[in-house]
Amino acid sequence: SQQGEEDPQALSIQEGENATMNCSYKTSINNLQWYRQNSGRGLVHLILIRSNEREKHSGRLRVTLDTSKKSSSLLITASRAADTASYFCATDRNSGGGADGLTFGKGTHLIIQP
């Protein structure tokens, strides 16, 4: 089945630096979403980008989508200690209008060092 794959699996940077995470997927999609998960907690929705969009911004977040390469990136600028978390990309299957469950990758574990 389709699955997003995040890269890198783990990333450690200094506070104030930018963090970039990538996601690849396998089949056509309606949209791609990024979620954040703090250790042992539920997922928090960050941003949704539709298949006809190429770039989207939300605060310190910037997401790009390249449907020709089946890939997306999440950039967090001016990182803070509170950004330490796991980040997941999630895709839905383009199944002609049906609402399918999301398919998640294994996530990127981001550590922001003070």
Place this chain on the structure above:
Amino acid sequence: DTGVSQDPRHKITKRGQNVTFRCDPISEHNRLYWYRQTLGQGPEFLTYFQNEAQLEKSRLLSDRFSAERPKGSFSTLEIQRTEQGDSAMYLCASSFSILAGETQYFGPGTRLLVL
């Protein structure tokens, strides 16, 4: 708090026992999803409701698992004859949409440990 809520937050049970989890979605949301997440992995889709109708089930959802959403509001996920491999975080999400692929809002999850 008007977000998705789940109960209980933690459950420890012995192998072979039955457990039931509850999810209360955001009130105006017509769609409700269940996912399972094991350590170090992303969530995996289990099943999905539109209003009270269960429209899709993953092959991960064995016969021991059953989910209901009787009045199109809250949902329950029951696991019968639990096995150690059922230990995981069970996440519920909801969304409101006419079209597919809208934002899903997740609850805090129920962490299950089967001894």
